[in-house]
Amino acid sequence: SQKIEQNSEALNIQEGKTATLTCNYTNYSPAYLQWYRQDPGRGPVFLLLIRENEKEKRKERLKVTFDTTLKQSLFHITASQPADSATYLCALDTGEGKLIFGQGTTLQVKP
């Protein structure tokens, strides 16, 4: 069955450092991959979308890579700030009009 894995352990980093979050998937070849941010008690908010033919996508301090050979996406936040603390979700397009989500990785940026 299709499976998406994100590191369930929280990621703790110091302010100013680069945070790197991982999303691995199996048994699927998605055309698109999306990343969302979710704050406690709130709904997820879209951050970035990357297509299978794009190796890298950037938006301000955010960078996403998509390696279809490794079946992996990396999500980077450079010059991290305490305000970046949240849970980050990756999601894959199933090709059937649906997205399936990973369980999310919680990032804690300490001042």
Added chain:
Amino acid sequence: NAGVTQTPKFRVLKTGQSMTLLCAQDMNHEYMYWYRQDPGMGLRLIHYSVGEGTTAKGEVPDGYNVSRLKKQNFLLGLESAAPSQTSVYFCASSRGQVSGNTIYFGEGSWLTVV
């Protein structure tokens, strides 16, 4: 611009009771979705709709029913609530197929079944 609005935000039900969660979007989106989120499980798709009058099953549809009588509204019903349905429910919408389209989420509805 309200985006996606869910009501109610919090609800406690007794086992066997029924209830309906209402979702409304003001972005004229064709697609709407209901997800549930449980600790360690991520977001799981319950049902979705690709347009007014249509519905389809997602990953975990059992115990739920949905209706999309109007384009802007998507209702999620629990006919006979069970403790296993205790969860946070998120409604979402997108302009078209998720392929290349952003999904916009509501703020969530917290449901507890006792």
